[in-house]
Amino acid sequence: MADSWTFAVGRDDLGRTTLADGATPDLSEGEALLRVDRVGLTANNVTYAVLGVAMRYWEFFPPGPRGLGPQWGLPPLWGFAEVVESTVAGLAVGQRVYGYLPPAGHLVVRPDRVDASGFRDASEHRAALPSPYNVYRSTTGDPAYRADQEDLLVLFRPLFFTSFMLADQVLDNDCYGATSLVLSSASSKTAYAAAFELHGRGPRLVGLTSPGNLAFTRSLGCYDAVVSYDDIATLDVVPTVYLDLSGAPSTRTALRGRLGDQLVRDIAVGLTNQTPNADAAEEVFFAPVQMRKRSLDWGRDGLDQRFTDAWRRFAEVVGGWLDVRAGAGPDALRDAWLEVLAGRTPPRVGHVIQL
Structure with a gap:
């Protein structure tokens, strides 16, 4: 398959960046390949990097398999990806999902609990990490999804x-x-x-x-x-x-x-x-932590419904508070990262990068 790329930042200097080329990984049985498509970049992503060690955010997307040394880190992003290869029953090529993604062209996942709502990544290195970050929601089974609100979802849903x-x-x-x-x-x-x-x-x-x-x-x-x-x-x-x-x-x-x-x-x-x-x-x-409590109080469906209701109320107004600044490609991702890191992004602006 075509080559891929990875954007990484220096773990001891978040303003030091690299764009590394590499081969798209081959799959083992039980894995699927996601093509990272559309992501947002906000101060939240910088927070992940600042707390990369303390909160284990660096561990979600380790640099080693991507040919990068331990001095580099991959700050997690939120956005949409598409399944481009799958060995997993019930997970079809072409399915579009929303979730936690690396600043890279592709991501190999090991889908578990596959159903109409999406799946969880059961990759071994993510097993002990906070489970909400391992969920990938299918756009066709997500009540909060609307195609015309993808930019809002990319920028605001995790926040x-x-x-x-x-x-x-x-x-x-x-x-x-x-x-x-x-x-x-x-x-x-x-x-x-x-x-x-x-x-x-x-x-x-x-x-x-x-x-x-x-x-x-x-x-x-x-x-x-x-x-x-x-x-x-x-x-x-x-x-x-x-x-x-x-x-x-x-x-x-x-x-x-x-x-x-x-x-x-x-x-x-x-x-x-x-x-x-x-x-x-x-x-x-x-x-x-509060999510786990409410999952017990309300059940998963109850929590999803309450979140969806709240999101819809918010989405009705937040578009008027936001100017989307669109970019394309890895270079635009790096430029957005450096701008947000330096605190130069006005509060009305949100970066969305089409990869």
Whole structure:
């Protein structure tokens, strides 16, 4: 089969990149070959790389089989792929799936639990990794899929799943008794999707953002107030939950100084500024944990239905908050990576790369 390619970044320097050529792998019995077709690139993908060791994200797509040394890492992406070769009953060539993909031309998977909704990758090296990342949803069996919303799904579905489960965990815990929820990096997609889910369902929502993003963040309409990081001293001193999506130590310090013992929960969610914040926070949110709880509470179908309902509500409005910046090919993927890594992507922009 035709040659393939792989984009990798330096594990100790995420701005160091390489595009490596290689042969498309041959399949063993029980495997299928996916051609990576269309992916998104956001700050979320940079987070995967920053936490590549701590959260084992580097392990999903090891560089060794692709002819790359251990100094390189493959930052995971979300997007669509097509089955181009299959030795697995029930998984037909031409099937289009959505899931966790490498920054590469192809991916070999070992499909398990194949049904109308898709399959799980049961490859040995992924067996001990968080199971939600191993699910590939067939577009023909996915209630959230619409062909005209592929760009939105590429950019927002993984973020929105995190946002949906974050909002659900907060509500599931009666908002920890707080009267105010403060979200940092409020202009980020994960933050405002969570705010969209939480708005009007309890505590007052306050978004913290940089001065340059105040106007955009206020225009979304999903926060009750939007405040510059410089103005944290103006926040009301009331029982508050801090959902930290920025990881900025100065923000945490300022909030603790302002709120004191009225800061009832300090939860690390993400890190848009590439500073690991788990140790500084009191607790860490990890979406698969709440997902497992709700899978037991509601069943898989119940969770899928609730997510789909929430996604459809969000998709109706988010298109107006987004400008898709389209690219094509591995070079465009590298350019998008470097732009997002440097923090040069405006909050309204989302990168979608056709490979």
